[in-house]
Amino acid sequence: MIDLLIFAKQNEIYAVSRLRQEAKKAGLNYKIIRYEGMHLNLGKGKTDFFYKGHFLPEAKMAVFRVAGRGGAGEYFVPQRTALLELWQNRPMAIVNLKTYLRFPRLNKLGQHFYFAKYDLPFVASRNYAAxxxxxxxxxxxxxxxxxxxxxxxxxxxxxxxxxxxxxxxxxxxxxxxxxxFLTTGFDYRVIVIGGKAIGAMKKTAPKGEFLTNVARGGTATKAALTTELKTLAEKAAKIFLTDYAGVDIMYDHKGQPYILEVNRGAQFEGFEESTGINVAGKLIEWLQHKQA
Known part of the structure; x- marks a missing residue:
């Protein structure tokens, strides 16, 4: 039996590499499962999953990275959901099992409904049908x-x-x-694992731009994990049943915080590099503790 299965798309490199490094360091035998290599056979009372022509191996633990393609569609979300439905009652430790079953796709509009329901601060939004x-x-x-x-x-x-x-x-x-439009030009990313915030980074937009995302040219620096950031991030992660999440929080010029998003497949390259916090290692530790 495999200790750990790591599910991810072909184009996800950093997170998979880091999880593999930390799994190896912890003495775990692991296997990388690229969604593109999976297929399933559905029959009466039976569902079989395969990877590259062979039955998907049994495992003690599993990490499911991003399966969708944002605005481009579900991609492998239905396959992930079907597999989690099959595995949910097994004695396995699975990162984000509950949230992926409850919310197969978690969009910003849906998140705002829950922020409002649980009285968390978020940016007022409008949405029109036509x-x-x-x-x-x-x-x-x-x-x-x-x-x-x-x-x-x-x-x-x-x-x-x-x-x-x-x-x-x-x-x-x-x-x-x-x-x-909030004009501060920066926001914060807080990583939450197992319900506990482990640190924060500040993301700053390039001069003359408004997007703070590191993938879009923003810069990442270590930030203090204040009581307010910690409390808001942990509450937001909890209401969406996450084991792992990146919570983005922005402040306006008056110091009022707004939760922008809960990202269940948050990338963490910029976070690890700017904060020195071993996100992949902490996630592996959480899995081992959960599985024990």
Missing amino acids: LDLLNPEKFKFPLIVKNRYGSGGQKVFKADSPLELRNLLLEDPVSMLIQP
Whole structure:
């Protein structure tokens, strides 16, 4: 039996490499499962999963990295969900088992419903089913327009006028959120593992830009894990039943915090490099403790 299975897409390199390093350091035998190499056979009362033509091996622990493609679609989410349904009652330690079963795809609009329900601070948002419902002349510009399934700063835009807003919503208004533009130019990423915040980094947008994502040219520096950041991040991670999450929090000029997003497949290259915190190692430790 394999100790650890690590599921990920072909193009995810850093997180998989680091998890592999830490698994090896912990003396675990592991196997990397790329979603692209999986197939399943469905029959009456039976579901079989295969990887590269062979039965998927039995394991004690599993990590499931990102399975979707943001605004591009579900990708391997249905296969991941089916496998977790099959494994949920087994004596395994699986990162984010409960959240992936409860919320197979977790989008920004859905998150905002829960932030409101649990009285957590978030950026006020508008969503329209059709463009003819929009009256942009009443809005205060600039505004942020983002796809509810976007990730890594993709499909996030700034609208400086009613015309720009209409053009951004033209193709698919129901998939877009409209928010006020917060001008601070930085936000914080807090990593939460097993319900506990382990540290924080500050993400700063390049000069003249507004996106803070490291993948979009933002810079990452170590930040103090304040009581407020810790409390908000842990509460947000808890309401979505996560074992691992990156929680993004932004402040306005008055010092009011806003939770931007809970990312269950948060990349952590910039976090490890800027903070010196061994995210992959802590995740492996959590799995071993859970499985023991």
